[in-house]
Amino acid sequence: MNFNNIDFDTYFKNYPDANGYYGKYGGAYVSPELKKAMEDINEAYFTICKSSKFISELRRIRKEFQGRPTPVSYLERLSGSLGNVQLYVKREDLNHTGAHKLNHCMGEALLAKFMGKKKVIAETGAGQHGVALATAAAYFGLECDIYMGSVDIKKQAPNVARMKILGANVVEVKHGLATLKEAVDAAFEAYINEYEDCIYCIGSVLGPHPFPMMVRDFQSVIGIEAREQFLQMTGELPDAVVACVGGGSNAMGIFSGFLNDPVDIYGVEPLGRGEKLGDHAASLKYGTEGIMHGFNSIMLKDENGEPAPVYSVASGLDYPSSGPEHAFLHDLGRVKYDVVNDEETIDAFFKLSRMEGIIPAIESSHAVAYAMKLAKQMGKGSILINLSGRGDKDMDYIIENYGIR
Numbered sequence: 001m002n003f004n005n006i007d008f009d010t011y012f013k014n015y016p017d018a019n020g021y022y023g024k025y026g027g028a029y030v031s032p033e034l035k036k037a038m039e040d041i042n043e044a045y046f047t048i049c050k051s052s053k054f055i056s057e058l059r060r061i062r063k064e065f066q067g068r069p070t071p072v073s074y075l076e077r078l079s080g081s082l083g084n085v086q087l088y089v090k091r092e093d094l095n096h097t098g099a100h101k102l103n104h105c106m107g108e109a110l111l112a113k114f115m116g117k118k119k120v121i122a123e124t125g126a127g128q129h130g131v132a133l134a135t136a137a138a139y140f141g142l143e144c145d146i147y148m149g150s151v152d153i154k155k156q157a158p159n160v161a162r163m164k165i166l167g168a169n170v171v172e173v174k175h176g177l178a179t180l181k182e183a184v185d186a187a188f189e190a191y192i193n194e195y196e197d198c199i200y201c202i203g204s205v206l207g208p209h210p211f212p213m214m215v216r217d218f219q220s221v222i223g224i225e226a227r228e229q230f231l232q233m234t235g236e237l238p239d240a241v242v243a244c245v246g247g248g249s250n251a252m253g254i255f256s257g258f259l260n261d262p263v264d265i266y267g268v269e270p271l272g273r274g275e276k277l278g279d280h281a282a283s284l285k286y287g288t289e290g291i292m293h294g295f296n297s298i299m300l301k302d303e304n305g306e307p308a309p310v311y312s313v314a315s316g317l318d319y320p321s322s323g324p325e326h327a328f329l330h331d332l333g334r335v336k337y338d339v340v341n342d343e344e345t346i347d348a349f350f351k352l353s354r355m356e357g358i359i360p361a362i363e364s365s366h367a368v369a370y371a372m373k374l375a376k377q378m379g380k381g382s383i384l385i386n387l388s389g390r391g392d393k394d395m396d397y398i399i400e401n402y403g404i405r
């Protein structure tokens with residue numbers, strides 16, 4: 001398929017280019033020492049991860065340990081309540097550890113093992129990436145340091161406990177807003193001193209090249225499975241695919257399966273409390289081009305051009321930028337990026353729980369909320385939602401702040 005002069009038949013061969021660029025976005029803006037570490041990882045990725053030994057081991061792990069393929073479920077009662085549009089969910093909540101994050105963590109940790117590294121290091125927001133990486137580290141017998149902001153440590157207590165039980169060292173980050181951006185800063189700083197023996201396992205399609213590409217490729221299993229499953233279930237492709245976008249890994253995972261199809265694709269960002277800077281984390285909708293955490297993308301900036309403070313009810317979405325490939329697809333118009341606010345999200349959280357018996361993560365509830373609005377606009381057709389994770393981690397927070405509705 002050709003879209004705005006981009007040939008999507010050959011898209012994955014051409015993007016990113018050899019230097020990690022998706023158009024003008026991406027790259028690797030890091031110190032000379034880290035540049036060397038990134039080049040080593042890039043080379044290892046193309047030699048090790050493309051080898052049949054690595055691929056067959058990852059396939060085995062996905063099937064025997066992660067429980068893949070995750071199913072696609074038809075949402076009969078929710079669809080019925082919205083009119084004539086049929087809603088389906090790709091059940092990443094049923095992936096081991098309860099979210100899509102394990103897809104890239106097992107890949108990254110397997111790479112670390114092949115490279116002879118002893119330790120993995122990462123940041124986490126909602127704690128899902130931290131839990132997934134702690135799980136992968138336990139599986140492969142690697143040490144694991146997880147950097148997490150104090151605010152998120154309090155909000156996501158069950159995930160903190162899980163990481164500790166799995167043997168990870170949770171490092172509290174207290175400065176600034178003490179959320180995801182500060183956790184990334186701290187984890188990168190630690191990595192600079194330890195890169196010989198350890199590998200940074202970023203939590204999304206973010207950071208310097210090759211991370212956005214590697215994470216996308218490991219997550220593409222979602223889109224590959226979902227496309228085949230949807231065709232098998234319905235005999236056709238969905239009219240629309242919807243996913244929430246924080247850094248953008250679950251979204252790139254499912255989108256990658258449909259970029260070359262006549263399917264409308266929607267990325268959903270958190271509008272939080274409203275449109276004022278500081279009240280949301282909708283970087284693609286309201287941001288401008290800029291460099292942070294080693295990559296060029298679209299980001300929310302304060303009056304000094306620095307990453308702006310952001311907010312979302314979902315800890316996993318409150319990041320002032322998104323992956324460079326999303327910025328590229330945004331400018332191209334191949335993916336439409338839109339927003340839902342906290343209130344719409346909480347409403348969707350309860351609707352999916354009550355009408356389908358699936359408690360979604362607050363992050364994923366953003367995608368559900370948007371699909372519910374889209375269904376009303378479309379009037380007919382089908383929507384496939386990526387249900388990126390389950391909501392067990394969010395239940396105490398929801399009950400404390402919103403009560404039972």
Ligand SMILES: Cc1ncc(COP(=O)(O)O)c(C=O)c1O
Nearest residue numbers: 128204246247248249250316389
């Ligand atoms: C369940 C869930 N969905 C989505 C996200 C957002 O991350 P990404 O945009 O990389 O998929 C997170 C992040 O922690 C998450 O835990």
